[in-house]
């Protein structure tokens with residue numbers, strides 16, 4: 001029998017929604033630190049399944065036949081999977097600097113992949129041209145507030161319910177930013193409900209550093225204008241890799257580089273012995289970054 005309780009599902013969207021909440025795991029890298037394991041999402045094995053699902057559902061209401069998006073990776077995989085499920089065409093622009101696994105996975109799911117430029121910013125003019133002149137639907141994860149809503153309505157609520165149920169006295173949340181969708185969605189939820197009782201900390205790649213999946217937040221980021229972020233912490237790629245290694249060697253979990261960046265920020269802020277609970281958002285896992293990680297092992 002089909003049932004959420006026994007994890008039997010009839011399609012991949014039911015699977016995604018039916019597996020929420022994603023796990024909250026206590027880590028052995030500090031006194032009271034927990035990780036939200038977003039690689040338990042089934043399509044892209046990343047936090048971007050949530051954004052993609054919300055964006056995609058909105059696009060379906062507009063009778064979309066051909067989607068276009070610029071993405072450095074995980075969003076492209078999740079949208080490719082949803083396009084396959086709904087039989088919609090998808091053209092995806094991926095920076096040529098993205099980890100090599102990403103375009104392969106998108107092509108496997110049947111998407112048209114165009115690798116160009118060195119960041120999603122370089123690709124947006126190409127995407128805009130296709131949507132203006134080609135009639136493609138641009139989902140626009142960087143400006144579409146549905147991205148923030150996805151995390152306000154799911155990720156943030158899950159964290160609150162999980163902490164309440166487990167008796168975790170939540171003090172702060174540390175998250176990275178690409179679009180800033182999850183950082184802002186989570187921040188908005190907790191600031192509205194708990195004000196400054198909960199500290200929200202954003203993590204930036206340090207000036208000149210490249211950490212896959214994340215960017216330095218800039219004042220023109222539309223989402224960041226929606227809410228107060230208490231602090232921003234700079235992290236280098238090397239520090240993020242140390243974070244990945246630390247969690248691997250102390251907790252036995254293989255996390256991605258942006259997740260490693262949250263660990264680095266946690267350590268930089270001197271929170272290891274803090275008694276108040278910290279939740280780190282781990283957007284994805286290490287398996288897709290083995291090329292990038294190979295020189296550090």
Ligand SMILES: Cc1ncc(COP(=O)(O)O)c(C=O)c1O
Pocket residue numbers: 046048072073074075176177178179180181182183212213214256258259283284
């Ligand atoms: C691995 C990884 N970490 C962090 C992020 C940042 O998430 P957001 O776009 O919600 O800011 C992304 C976004 O694609 C990502 O792929």
